[in-house]
Amino acid sequence: MKQVMKDDKMAEGKVAFERSCCPITHALDIFGDKWTLLIVRDLILGKSRYLELISSAEKIASNILADRLKKLEATGLITRRAYQQKPVRYEYSLTEKGESLRPVLAAIISWSQQHHPGTQIFPAVEPR
Known part of the structure; x- marks a missing residue:
């Protein structure tokens, strides 16, 4: 390494x-890891707040979500901005770099649908 x-x-x-x-x-x-692309998926689908992200069907633990959000921010894939003070709460959004993952997710979805019939499509993830 x-x-x-x-x-x-x-x-x-x-x-x-x-x-x-x-x-x-x-x-x-x-x-x-098993969570990062799911968080990106949720941001593409329009979720932006911590409570929205943690309420996803996959049931990510709050400490893992917080860690992955920090990691995504550190890698330049998302940004956060405070939408509330006392207590401070943040909204998360994809950067241009993060948004460029949209076709990657679309390809994964397409592959899954081809090889695992019955999986759900997310129209908002389709390539732009």
Whole structure:
């Protein structure tokens, strides 16, 4: 593993440790867990607030959601803005970089429908 930073944190949109120069490996360093692409899916489908994201059918734990949102923000895929003070609450939205994942999700959906009949389509995820 190539060390990018001394500790296991992210900086400037880079994962702390990169395993190789392979583009698939790099993508897996960002999306290689079972939650990240589901969060991106929900943002594409119009969810923007923490309570909306945590209420998804997959039942993500709040600590995992908070961690993945920080990771997505650190990698430049989402931004957050406060919509309420006391307590501070945030809305999340995809950046241009995050929005560019739309055709990737559309391809995954298409593959799933082809090989797993009965899966649901999300028209809002179709390529623009």
